[in-house]
Amino acid sequence: MVSEGAAERRTGPLRVETALRTVTADPVSPHRVRRTLELALVFAGAALAAVYTPEPEAGLLCLAESAGVPRTLYGLRESYPLDGGSPAADAHRTGRPVWLRPQEVAEGAEARRMPARDVHLAALPVRDGAGGCLLAVSERPGGFDAEDRACLELVADAVALPAPTARAAGEELLAGGFSLAMDTGRVEVGDAILELFAMDRAEFDGRVETLLGLTVPEDLPSLMSVVEADHMSIGDRELEFRVLQPTGPPKWLRLNGRLLPGGDGRPARLEGTVADASTLRAEITDVARVQRLAAALATAGTVRDVSQAVVAALRGPLRADRIALAELENERLVVTVLDPPEPGSWPELWQLEWRGEWPDAPVRAMPTLAAALREGRARIWPAGTALEPALAEVGPGGLAVLPLSAGGRTAGACLIGWDEPHHFGPDERALLTASAGLAGQALMRAHAFDAEHELVGMLQRQLLPRRLPDLPGGFAVARYLPATAGLEVGGDWYDVIPMPDHHVALVIGDVQGHSAAAATLMGQMRTALRAYAAEGHPPDVVVSHANRLLMELETDLFVTCCYVEVDMEDGTAWCVRAGHPPPVLRHPDGPAEVADADGGPPLGVLTQAEFPMTSLRLTPGAVLALTTDGLVESADLDIGAGLDRLARELSAADPAQLGLVADALLDGAHRGDDIALLLLRYDGMAVKPRREGWTVWRVPEAARHARRFTRRSLRAWGVADTAMDAVLLVVSELVTNALVHTDGPVRLDLTLIDRRLRAAVTDASPRTPVKPTDPGWEATGGRGILLVEAVSDTWGTVPVSGGKQVWSELLLQEQR
Secondary structure, X not given: OOEEHHHHHHHHHHHHHHHHHHHOOOOOOOOHHHXXXXXXXXXXXXXXXXXXXXXXXXXXXXXXXXXXXXXXXXXXXXXXXXXXXXXHHHHXXXXXXXXXXXXXXXXXXXXXXXXXXXXXXXXXXXXXXXXXXXXXXXXXXXXXXXXXXXXXXXXXXXXXXXXXXXXXXXXXXXXXXXXXEOOOOEEEEOHHXXXXXXXXXXXXXXXXXXXXOOEOHHHHHHHHHHHOHHHOOOOOOOEEEEEOOOOOOOEEEXXXXXXXXXXXXXXXXXXXXXEEHHHOOOOOOHHHHHHHXXXXXXXXXXXXXXXXXXXXXXHHHHOOOEEEEXXXXXXXXXXXXXXXXXXXXXXXXXXXXXXXXXXXXEHHHOHHHXXXXXXXXXXXXXXXXXXXXXXXXXXXXXXXXXXXXXXXXXXXXXXXXXXXXXXXOHHHHHHHHHHHXXXXXXXXXXXXXXXXHHHHHHHHHHHOOOOOOOEOOEEEEEEEEOOOOOOOOOOEEEEEEEEOOOEEEEEEEEEXXXXXXXXXXXXXXXXHHHXXXXXXXXXXXXXXXXXXXXXXXXXXXXXXXXXXXXXXXXXXXXXXXXXXXXXXXXXXOOOEEEOOOOEEXXXXXXXXXXXXXXXXXXXXXXXXXEEOHHHHOEOOEOHHHHHHHHHHHHHOOOOOOHHHHHHHHHOOOOOOOOEEEEEEEEXXXXXXXXXXXXXXXXXXXXXXXXXXXXXXXXXXXXXXXXXXXXXXXXXXXXXXXXXXXXXXXXXXXXXXXXXXEEEEEEEXXXXXXXXXXXXXXXXXXXXXXXXXXXXXXXXXXXXXXXXXXXXXXXXXXXXX
């Protein structure tokens, strides 16, 4: 026998009437309105239901209560003008319901605030009490059918709120009530609240800060978001917090409040009640479970978060023996959460398809499940139903399959199984149907979240170096960890920049904030620092140029960075900090210390900023660590203590395996912010290069003098005469080009390491030499660069402090 949860809605209006009589039996219950709205979720298939009441003095319809997913997901406002053209205002003015299909929603004035997916919107007048309207949203393809509309009309008739008037002066508060003046912070409280706070009336001074001081510190941020007027959001109620007790553990309290606007000289006030939460938690109904599931799904970001929220909400109340949440991907059921997680608790076919931690079950092996997914309706099979083994072993005492659908597409399925025969009552079936709808919508959002998260990660990887260069006399590794909270791409970056003469620049930085603008600026700053470093500027000039560029970009963001230039030949280094944490240096014998490096302000703050340089000394075996503040600072960790901890951990590490050291330093790191980490192990160069330099005189015989200097230097280095011809030709051509085509000083530098010789000529002109494409036989010049290219193993040109350097490298074949 096959039963469908959706079939229960055929008698929806009758069941709503019965449920409304129960919910509205106590007209003074603080939860009456919320529970009334929850009936729209269960019986009308709404994803969100909200009631708005008029505030005539402000000329607005204001949100009084809501249930389901957060209203911001559908672009619903906290208030609408009473004389405006919104569906809420139309329903309130005309007294007639407004039913909008997705196309009509998209054509409305509020379309830009609505989600891209198709939604149906209903606005129904509230005729009793303070008036107003009921708004409901559905993501089901068919929207609200006739029975759904009948159910919503019954809910609208029962959801009436009393007129929102402030308590009259001198009127006595309820025992558990309070009234807070938002301008002064003075609060009136009933005797029951003082008893909950373990305070006598004579001890209370009427200040809200006095009560806040008795709460658990960790709960203060959420409480402040309620008692501060700028943050108060109408409809944010049922806030639970803990209050300290003279003895024993803290007590859980629940606050229900509503902001009443001021007027006629009266301040805005927050009025409500505070009660002992332990007396409220035992009262859990199926409607409350749906509401709690909706609240949990509203904060679930990833597919796995959605799955875990559904398992936590359903398995216990349903007393199920196992529950599985799965995504539908290319006709395969990819399970994201199993409870219990042990493979032995699940069908043999699933165990055969096990992939690491979770199974990958083929839908084609379970045709009954495939049919349920195609139909998109909740289905229930009681004990004894003949099913394929892959399903029968999930629930031999009863099996429920909930297709998780939204927007006309099935995103996954929830399988709930019992070992002992299980009876499915009407309320339980309604719970399953409502839960499936909420979970399907949340799963679709999570799919988009995961896709965007992957896109963000790909963008971040593209902006960071794909690999670090090989370094002479050292080894560098880097790690990047994005924050786990939120999707926005961060602005942390690192770079390793090879430079001439065996110098290398290490850069690490952090752009303020997490946004596409921060990522874009990060890419610009990384490129700018690399370009300034390639020009041959000293570290302080490189950072100053980057600061000037950032000021000219006129962005509101600032950037911190740490720039260290290391001479890999002798181990000297120069460090420049711009508002960034200093590096940590581990000495070869083990001790590590935070470098005492002077620092300047962050980039982009001051136009005429000073960025002092600090010298560092590296000996072979030393490790230099640069990091962003995400690793060394958090809400619970001061940056100074974080740097000291990093130094201790680096001191205890084995630098021989630098990659393992980096992984260990990041193990257990707080993931509230992005983290970039750059490590350099300085080994020292096994063979030190030999260097000689010559300032070329501007005399007719300058080329001959340069060749003589070159020959004398090579002979001193033990280079045979037979290996000099190509070198002398290159030197002659480079020096001649510099003298003929530029003005100012010219310098020749020779460097020999192993058998590779580098000849470099520096002049004052930034103009790069042009290689002729096809010089004619009658041309009197232009062949020098062609000769250099033909003779050299490699050659090139780099900008150097307003001029350029043309260089050539040759591999000497013979050496004494």
